[in-house]
Amino acid sequence: MSTVVDNQLVLWEKTQSVITATAESRPVAIREFSSLAKKLLVDPELHSLVASNLARAVSPFLDYSSAMVLFQLRNRLKKAGFKHPNSCRVALLGSSTTHQIEHVLDLFLFSYGIELECKESEYGTFRQELLNPHSEIYQFAPRFIILATADKDISHFPPLTASRPEMESSLAAELQSWKSLWESAHKYSNAQVLQDNFLEPTARLFANHELRLPGSRGSFIQELNRSFSLEAPPFVLVHDVNYLAGIFGRTKWSDPRFVHHAKMPCSPDALVEYAHSLSSILASQCGVIRKCLVLDLDNTLWGGVIGDDGLGGIRLGQGSAEGEAFQSFQSYAASLATRGVLLAVCSKNTDSVAREAFEKHPEMKLKLSDIACFTANWDNKAENLRAIAKSLNIGLNSLVFVDDNPAERAIVRENVPEVMVPEVGDDVASYAEIIDRWKYFQTTGVQAEDLQRTAYYKADELRKQVESSAVNMDDFLASLKMEALVAPIHELNLERSAQLLMRSNQFNLTTKRRTSSELSALAKDPAWFTLTIGLRDKFGDNGLISVILACEENSELNIDTWLMSCRVLKRGVELFVLSELIIEAKRRNLHHIAGKYIRTEKNALVVDHYRQLGFEKTGEADGWTSWRLDIDTLKENPKSYILRNAQHSI
Amino acid sequence: MRNTLSELQEIFRSTFGDDELEISESSNADSVEGWDSLTHINLIIAVEKHFKIKLATAEIAKLNEPGQNVGSFVRLIDSKSK
Numbered sequence: 019m020s021t022v023v024d025n026q027l028v029l030w031e032k033t034q035s036v037i038t039a040t041a042e043s044r045p046v047a048i049r050e051f052s053s054l055a056k057k058l059l060v061d062p063e064l065h066s067l068v069a070s071n072l073a074r075a076v077s078p079f080l081d082y083s084s085a086m087v088l089f090q091l092r093n094r095l096k097k098a099g100f101k102h103p104n105s106c107r108v109a110l111l112g113s114s115t116t117h118q119i120e121h122v123l124d125l126f127l128f129s130y131g132i133e134l135e136c137k138e139s140e141y142g143t144f145r146q147e148l149l150n151p152h153s154e155i156y157q158f159a160p161r162f163i164i165l166a167t168a169d170k171d172i173s174h175f176p177p178l179t180a181s182r183p184e185m186e187s188s189l190a191a192e193l194q195s196w197k198s199l200w201e202s203a204h205k206y207s208n209a210q211v212l213q214d215n216f217l218e219p220t221a222r223l224f225a226n227h228e229l230r231l232p233g234s235r236g237s238f239i240q241e242l243n244r245s246f247s248l249e250a251p252p253f254v255l256v257h258d259v260n261y262l263a264g265i266f267g268r269t270k271w272s273d274p275r276f277v278h279h280a281k282m283p284c285s286p287d288a289l290v291e292y293a294h295s296l297s298s299i300l301a302s303q304c305g306v307i308r309k310c311l312v313l314d315l316d317n318t319l320w321g322g323v324i325g326d327d328g329l330g331g332i333r334l335g336q337g338s339a340e341g342e343a344f345q346s347f348q349s350y351a352a353s354l355a356t357r358g359v360l361l362a363v364c365s366k367n368t369d370s371v372a373r374e375a376f377e378k379h380p381e382m383k384l385k386l387s388d389i390a391c392f393t394a395n396w397d398n399k400a401e402n403l404r405a406i407a408k409s410l411n412i413g414l415n416s417l418v419f420v421d422d423n424p425a426e427r428a429i430v431r432e433n434v435p436e437v438m439v440p441e442v443g444d445d446v447a448s449y450a451e452i453i454d455r456w457k458y459f460q461t462t463g464v465q466a467e468d469l470q471r472t473a474y475y476k477a478d479e480l481r482k483q484v485e486s487s488a489v490n491m492d493d494f495l496a497s498l499k500m501e502a503l504v505a506p507i508h509e510l511n512l513e514r515s516a517q518l519l520m521r522s523n524q525f526n527l528t529t530k531r532r533t534s535s536e537l538s539a540l541a542k543d544p545a546w547f548t549l550t551i552g553l554r555d556k557f558g559d560n561g562l563i564s565v566i567l568a569c570e571e572n573s574e575l576n577i578d579t580w581l582m583s584c585r586v587l588k589r590g591v592e593l594f595v596l597s598e599l600i601i602e603a604k605r606r607n608l609h610h611i612a613g614k615y616i617r618t619e620k621n622a623l624v625v626d627h628y629r630q631l632g633f634e635k636t637g638e639a640d641g642w643t644s645w646r647l648d649i650d651t652l653k654e655n656p657k658s659y660i661l662r663n664a665q666h667s668i
Numbered sequence: 669m670r671n672t673l674s675e676l677q678e679i680f681r682s683t684f685g686d687d688e689l690e691i692s693e694s695s696n697a698d699s700v701e702g703w704d705s706l707t708h709i710n711l712i713i714a715v716e717k718h719f720k721i722k723l724a725t726a727e728i729a730k731l732n733e734p735g736q737n738v739g740s741f742v743r744l745i746d747s748k749s750k
Contacts, residue, residue, distance in 0.1 A: 045717070049682055052682075053687055056685075056687070081717060082710075082713055083682070083683070083710070083713055083714040083717055086683070086710055086714075087682050087685075090685035091685075093685075094685075117706055118706075274725075275723070275724075275725045275728060276709065276713075278725055279709065279725070279728050279729070280705070280706075280709045282709070286713045
């Protein structure tokens with residue numbers, strides 16, 4: 019008689035062989051995994067075990083048939099009643115058959131812990147669906163509208179012999195027709211639109227000279243794609259399918275046989291790439307985001323073992339092919355850091371020896387200042403990863419761990435399942451490509467703040483040092499010379515505000531995720547009060563760190579969303595925000611401010627937030643509490659050490 | 669000499685998600701549950717991958733015609749993978 023633990027081990031073994039499989043062995047590994055998983059499904063107690071193993075068997079490297087095998091398993095789980103708590107309503111509109119996209123997309127979102135609730139449009143009716151305010155799509159009230167369109171939907175191709183001005187007028191007309199579809203979508207729904215761009219043609223009428231002619235298909239599609247990227251409004255996100263086809267291989271991307279037979283938008287295996295890319299964007303929009311790349315050192319950032327080979331003995335930099343490969347992987351990691359991905363080190367080494375390489379080796383591309391958390395010791399890596407997450411104040415599920423050693427990878431996968439551990443193999447030359455293909459660090463948009471994040475965390479370390487030397491908290495806070503930049507949500511801070519809504523988990527009272535499109539609608543609604551706080555202090559600018567959304571309702575100012583970046587915890591920002599809320603309530607002649615705490619796995623930090631601010635509890639049920647503050651009873655306004663500044667734009 | 673039918677049976681089992689599915693040369697879309705236009709395409713994709721063959725547009729079309737069955741599939745695969 020088998021026990022739960024046995025099943026767990028046997029299934030995990032199969033999952034591991036899927037994770038570590040090569041392209042050749044993967045289909046068989048997946049069939050074996052799936053056969054066993056199906057048998058275990060008989061026992062309802064094993065459903066969540068099967069679900070978590072299934073999620074880990076999914077990868078962007080699947081072939082289409084294997085993806086379908088996993089999709090069937092996913093479907094069985096669904097029929098058996100298993101559901102992730104998070105869901106995502108998506109309207110899928112296309113000019114091709116969208117069934118297969120839906121299936122693969124569903125599988126990938128499942129692997130992110132998200133249930134897809136999908137409404138497809140009838141074949142080829144996307145324009146009608148978008149232009150009709152009463153269409154089924156709008157009645158479905160999707161959060162996202164995916165426009166899976168293709169070059170056959172372009173209606174203003176210029177004549178091949180067109181001059182540049184003629185081509186430009188075709189371009190303007192074409193762009194206008196898409197903009198009016200987008201605007202219609204925005205007018206009749208709050209959904210974020212995901213718009214596919216267009217594939218550059220594989221067949222070129224003018225071969226090498228295609229781009230010399232403004233009227234050629236190749237030229238026109240390039241121009242159109244550029245215009246999409248540059249001119250898409252905030253509620254439209256351009257899905258760069260042309261790029262995907264490029265890395266996948268354009269001739270492999272399309273398979274005319276399946277276009278003719280099944281109206282499939284691309285070849286079966288390309289569909290996996292396409293759906294994975296879409297799912298990574300949707301997941302990041304739903305707040306499922308990886309924030310930190312954790313790196314091993316020996317044979318990951320340089321060749322050899324620094325403790326044995328010494329500074330002069332490790333292989334790094336120009337002069338050897340291997341040394342160049344390590345250096346180029348370092349450059350890749352450094353470039354991730356410049357766009358806001360945190361870097362950490364997790365290595366079995368003596369701390370001083372490991373640091374010496376960073377400080378003294380002339381060929382190091384990564385500097386100690388790029389590393390937000392440096393962990394080199396002889397403890398096991400699973401524990402060290404927990405410590406790294408704790409020290410950076412982020413969840414374990416924000417980490418991606420890269421190690422050349424398959425045994426270390428296996429230990430981490432088994433003991434800290436929240437951490438993503440890509441199967442990078444043992445050749446550093448392919449690490450960057452493998453990590454990139456996973457799209458772990460997909461963002462909701464590119465923000466100025468992203469480019470500075472490591473600096474924020476570094477400044478934070480400095481602040482912590484001052485904190486420990488300050489005599490008391492008041493002195494410390496006063497010594498920071500903080501200044502808050504107060505602004506409603508507007509065009510310039512919209513994307514960053516939306517990003518905070520997606521990223522913040524711990525200091526987040528209700529964890530309501532809203533897209534920039536939904537936010538911009540709220541900001542225009544006079545019933546709503548939107549507030550963003552940017553914080554500066556003597557150590558530097560923390561950027562935009564807090565977003566509050568409140569709504570006037572039943573003669574109360576009702577706080578719908580209150581979140582704050584954890585890098586400014588315990589600075590009195592909460593009190594400052596409360597005083598802003600009181601000012602707003604008074605301006606509206608309201609006497610009460612109400613708020614709610616909705617419990618999640620991660621926001622225990624703020625369970626007593628409202629009590630600490632002097633609110634009274636008005637209700638309580640499983641998973642939430644509600645609170646109210648009578649502002650007439652306040653003897654004095656909340657005091658903070660933060661200077662208000664509404665003059666600067668953020 | 670490979671046994672195309674039994675290999676094909678494995679492909680049918682994983683495509684239709686039924687590990688007990690038994691097929692014979694006379695099985696057709698009416699006798700196999702879930703064999704519709706969508707799964708037909710999935711079958712062809714899996715067959716191409718497994719047998720490392722590429723079916724022509726016209727050959728895929730022919731498999732869709734009335735009267736075609738698993739036997740036609742087997743003969744087509746054998747003729748392509750000779």
